[in-house]
Amino acid sequence: xxxxxxxxxxxxxxxxxxxxxxxxxxxxxxxxxxxxxxxxxxxxxxxxxxxxxxxxxxxxxxxxxxxxxxxxxxxxxxxxxxxxxxxxxxxxxxxxxxxxxxxxxxxxxxxxxxxxxxxxxxxxxxxxxxxxxxxxxxxxxxxxxxxxxxxxxxxxxxxxxxxxxxxxxxxxxxxxxxxxxxxxxxxxxxxxxxxxxxxxxxxxxxxxxxxxxxxxxxxxx
Numbered sequence: 001x002x003x004x005x006x007x008x009x010x011x012x013x014x015x016x017x018x019x020x021x022x023x024x025x026x027x028x029x030x031x032x033x034x035x036x037x038x039x040x041x042x043x044x045x046x047x048x049x050x051x052x053x054x055x056x057x058x059x060x061x062x063x064x065x066x067x068x069x070x071x072x073x074x075x076x077x078x079x080x081x082x083x084x085x086x087x088x089x090x091x092x093x094x095x096x097x098x099x100x101x102x103x104x105x106x107x108x109x110x111x112x113x114x115x116x117x118x119x120x121x122x123x124x125x126x127x128x129x130x131x132x133x134x135x136x137x138x139x140x141x142x143x144x145x146x147x148x149x150x151x152x153x154x155x156x157x158x159x160x161x162x163x164x165x166x167x168x169x170x171x172x173x174x175x176x177x178x179x180x181x182x183x184x185x186x187x188x189x190x191x192x193x194x195x196x197x198x199x200x201x202x203x204x205x206x207x208x209x210x211x212x213x214x215x216x217x218x219x220x221x
Contacts, residue, residue: 001024001029001103001219001220001221002219002220003022003024003029003031003217003218003219003220004203004217004218005020005021005022005215005216005217005218006199006203006215006216006218007019007020007213007214007215008186008207008210008213008214008215009213010186010190010210010211010212010213010214011209011210011211012211012212013213015043016043016213016215017035017036017037017042017043017046017213018033018034018035018036018046018184018186018213018214018215019033019034019036019043019046019047019049019050019215020032020033020034020050020182020215020216020217021050021051021053021054022217022219023054023058025058025061027104028061028067028102028103028104029101029102029103029104029219030054030057030058030100030101030102031100031101031102031103031182031217031219032049032050032053032054032098032099032100032101033050033098033099033116033182033183033184033215033216033217034046034049034050034096034097034098034099034116034159034184035096035097035098035114035115035116035184035185035186035213035215036094036095036096037094037095037096037097037155037158039093039094039095040093040094041092041093041094042093042094042095042096043094044092044094045088045092045093045094045095045096045159046094046096048088048091048092049084049088049096049098049159052084052087052088053080053081053084053100056080056083056084057076057077057080060076060079060080061076067102067104067109068104068105068107069105069107070107070109070171073102073104073107073109074109074111074169074171076102077100077102077109077111077167078111078165078167081100081111081159081165081167082164082165085159085164085165089160089161093161094160095158095159095160095161096114096158096159096160097112097113097114097115097116097132097155097158097159097184097185098112098113098114098116098158098159098167099111099112099114099116099117099118099129099182100112100167101118101180101182103174103180103219103221106173106174106175107171107172107173107174108171108172108173108174108180109169109170109171110128110129110169110170110171111167111168111169112129112132112167112168112170113132113157113158113159113165113166113167113168114131114132114133114155114157114158114159114185115131115132115133115152115155115184115185115189116129116182116183116184116185117129117130117131117143117182117183117185117187117188118170118180118181118182118183119180119181119182119183119196120178120179120180121179121180121181121200121218122178122179124197125193125196125197127142127143127188128170128172129168129170131143131146131152131155131185132155132156132157132158132168133146133151133152133153133154133155133156134151134152134154134155134156135149135150135151135152135154136152137156143188143189144193146188146189147188147189147190152185152189174221175221176221177220177221178220178221179218179219179220179221180219180221181200181216181217181218181219182216182217182219183214183215183216183217184212184213184214184215184216185212186210186212186213186214186215187199187214187215187216189212190210190211190212190214191210191214199216200216200218203218
């Protein structure tokens with residue numbers, strides 16, 4: 001399993017409120033991507049979330065907690081998210097979209113709230129998650145359609161104070177040789193599918209003309 005991460009600051013804000021983290025311990029890959037909202041403190045919250053989740057998840061695995069089935073991985077992610085919640089908001093403010101993905105034992109388990117998403121990038125851009133946003137309240141619109149709707153910026157689920165995490169879970173197989181991309185909404189909302197494919201083909205390509213921050217983790221199993 002190999003992976004690469006890139007984050008590009010958009011022009012709309014002075015700071016990049018996206019954050020991503022990835023680890024592979026020889027058995028499992030753990031991938032976390034977070035997009036801080038416009039609320040004050042969200043950039044710092046995003047950074048704290050990524051580091052806190054990776055540290056806590058790895059600690060639990062080290063203590064013998066299993067994650068080698070979809071159910072076990074889901075239980076562990078939910079437990080980590082819940083246990084992190086109070087300490088996170090005791091230290092930081094704001095809110096974030098987030099996506100957590102675990103690849104282990106030939107399985108991919110995804111937990112997310114908000115508009116970060118996952119692409120199966122084998123040959124074409126094929127999204128396997130659906131954004132939680134006002135423009136997609138029926139959950140029936142493609143990413144291409146949502147990108148043109150200003151209501152996509154109003155997320156309907158997020159990681160925030162006063163509300164326990166309730167991630168949507170998506171599961172599927174993860175076959176050796178497959179390629180997945182975990183991305184913030186800037187990736188699908190600011191860039192056309194042609195440009196998305198170009199960025200994945202040439203990850204060091206110069207990107208300077210986007211309003212929103214754009215961050216992705218490109219993973220090859």
